[in-house]
Amino acid sequence: MAMIEVSDLHVVFGTSVHAVRGVSFEVAEGESYGIVGESGSGKSTVLRAICGLAPTSSGAVRYDGAALKSPRQADFYRRVQMVFQDPYASLHPRHTIDRVLSEPLAIHGFTDRERRIEQALEDVGLGKGFRFRYPHQLSGGQRQRVAIARALILEPRVLLLDEPTSALDASIQAEVLNLLDRIRTERGLTYILVSHDLAVVAHMCERLLVMQHGKAVEELTRARLQAREATQPYTRDLLLASEGYRPLQDA
Amino acid sequence: MSLLEVEDLRISFPTRQGPVEVVRGVTFSLGRERLGIVGESGSGKSQTGRAILGLTPPPGKATAKRLEFDGIDLRDASAARWRSLRGIRLSMVMQDPKFSLNPVMTIGRQLIEAARRTSSRSESKDRAMAMLEAVQIRDPARVFKAYPHELSGGMGQRAMIAMMLITEPDLLIADEPTSALDVTVQIEVLRILDRLVNERGMGLIFISHDLRLVSSFCDRVLVMYAGQVVEEVKASELKQAQHPYTQGLYNCLPRIEGGQRPLPVLQREAGWAV
Numbered sequence: 001m002a003m004i005e006v007s008d009l010h011v012v013f014g015t016s017v018h019a020v021r022g023v024s025f026e027v028a029e030g031e032s033y034g035i036v037g038e039s040g041s042g043k044s045t046v047l048r049a050i051c052g053l054a055p056t057s058s059g060a061v062r063y064d065g066a067a068l069k070s071p072r073q074a075d076f077y078r079r080v081q082m083v084f085q086d087p088y089a090s091l092h093p094r095h096t097i098d099r100v101l102s103e104p105l106a107i108h109g110f111t112d113r114e115r116r117i118e119q120a121l122e123d124v125g126l127g128k129g130f131r132f133r134y135p136h137q138l139s140g141g142q143r144q145r146v147a148i149a150r151a152l153i154l155e156p157r158v159l160l161l162d163e164p165t166s167a168l169d170a171s172i173q174a175e176v177l178n179l180l181d182r183i184r185t186e187r188g189l190t191y192i193l194v195s196h197d198l199a200v201v202a203h204m205c206e207r208l209l210v211m212q213h214g215k216a217v218e219e220l221t222r223a224r225l226q227a228r229e230a231t232q233p234y235t236r237d238l239l240l241a242s243e244g245y246r247p248l249q250d251a
Numbered sequence: 252m253s254l255l256e257v258e259d260l261r262i263s264f265p266t267r268q269g270p271v272e273v274v275r276g277v278t279f280s281l282g283r284e285r286l287g288i289v290g291e292s293g294s295g296k297s298q299t300g301r302a303i304l305g306l307t308p309p310p311g312k313a314t315a316k317r318l319e320f321d322g323i324d325l326r327d328a329s330a331a332r333w334r335s336l337r338g339i340r341l342s343m344v345m346q347d348p349k350f351s352l353n354p355v356m357t358i359g360r361q362l363i364e365a366a367r368r369t370s371s372r373s374e375s376k377d378r379a380m381a382m383l384e385a386v387q388i389r390d391p392a393r394v395f396k397a398y399p400h401e402l403s404g405g406m407g408q409r410a411m412i413a414m415m416l417i418t419e420p421d422l423l424i425a426d427e428p429t430s431a432l433d434v435t436v437q438i439e440v441l442r443i444l445d446r447l448v449n450e451r452g453m454g455l456i457f458i459s460h461d462l463r464l465v466s467s468f469c470d471r472v473l474v475m476y477a478g479q480v481v482e483e484v485k486a487s488e489l490k491q492a493q494h495p496y497t498q499g500l501y502n503c504l505p506r507i508e509g510g511q512r513p514l515p516v517l518q519r520e521a522g523w524a525v
Binding site for chain 2: 039
């Protein structure tokens with residue numbers, strides 16, 4: 001059975017901005033699913049609609065077979081957590097890492113917080129030394145690790161990743177992607193990863209959805225993407241553009 | 252003959268712990284070609300680009316043994332001399348059109364202001380329109396009358412490029428000119444720059460963090476790490492790069508074809524930054 005099922009999702013902001021126009025997909029348990037598109041394609045909005053941060057105008061989002069209500073129940077957030085794009089903006093600048101990590105534990109009534117915080121920092125490769133620091137004392141990569149620790153501390157089953165590495169340098173991106181990959185294997189998590197970078201999605205996800213102008217263009221498996229078996233011209237353009245620049249005469 | 256000669260460029264910023272050098276002895280020369288400067292954040296690549304235009308932000312100080320543009324010594328250039336060079340013979344395109352265009356002036360007025368540096372009032376308008384066409388804006392008349400907020404990122408960046416090129420500079424410094432753009436738009440903007448280098452014989456310094464893009468676009472690449480150039484390679488030979496930093500940076504990129512899992516991680520060595 002599908003872990004997350006999105007069917008005919010529409011998101012309209014205000015009266016005129018139709019950001020998502022009828023997107024449907026299913027993500028099985030333990031699967032890593034990618035959404036690729038350019039800016040304004042609605043890819044992040046789909047993710048935000050799943051976790052209740054964007055209004056669903058019509059269509060449904062199901063988690064584990066059950067349709068989700070708005071606003072979402074606390075139990076949903078215990079199971080589904082999100083990691084945002086910009087680690088500089090997503091951590092409270094005046095909260096220590098300890099406070100960032102203990103807040104979700106307090107909300108969801110976890111006991112032995114002490115141990116869980118230390119464990120969560122350990123899991124993302126930071127160690128106890130970072131516990132009482134402030135975000136401005138950390139580098140971008142370290143902050144993104146904190147954001148991942150904050151999401152993992154509730155032991156969720158699904159992680160929604162919104163461009164988790166696009167604000168990071170290439171070498172740091174590799175470290176964070178490896179971390180996400182390892183955690184998924186260890187804990188059998190389900191991922192939905194949104195990125196503008198086809199290579200990141202191809203590396204991280206078994207299946208992916210290409211979006212443009214709020215619509216799903218096509219769904220591909222990793223193998224078909226690697227074999228360049230895209231059927232839609234837009235996907236082909238995207239594939240070509242990700243290879244870098246080529247002078248016009250031999251294009 | 253080379254267009255630009257830079258020898259032992261050093262840029263330092265005063266801090267409470269004493270001056271910190273962010274660029275430490277960069278030397279290169281540029282002909283009428285595409286030179287890429289690649290590095291991670293904090294490697295000093297942008298500061299190098301700014302120093303060539305004398306735009307090191309105070310209290311930073313840039314010094315060099317030699318900094319010559321077309322035979323002109325730029326080190327102690329007077330304000331008047333800079334005025335005669337910047338925007339006319341030397342130009343710069345910045346990363347984000349949102350912050351580098353004047354939000355309360357139409358694109359057309361900004362272009363004419365730039366064009367007026369070298370041509371008469373009557374000529375300027377024609378040149379502005381011609382330039383908008385040259386950067387492949389489909390409806391130049393509309394863009395001419397538009398304010399920056401009415402344009403998309405890709406359009407805004409094209410308008411920026413048009414403004415910087417309207418005086419037909421000999422050297423263009425492009426600092427991450429396409430990083431804020433979508434990949435498909437990015438390729439179109441690069442195509443415009445490429446044509447200008449080929450047709451007008453302009454020199455181009457292309458500063459970017461994207462090794463793959465630079466290696467496919469430029470002729471030559473300088474790889475910077477901790478304020479120094481650790482390696483200079485021909486773009487086509489990047490895969491055979493010698494320095495472990497360049498290799499590490501290239502190998503840690505995920506690939507569509509699939510590659511190693513986990514991705515190889517860059518192991519930094521203290522010796523690189525000495």
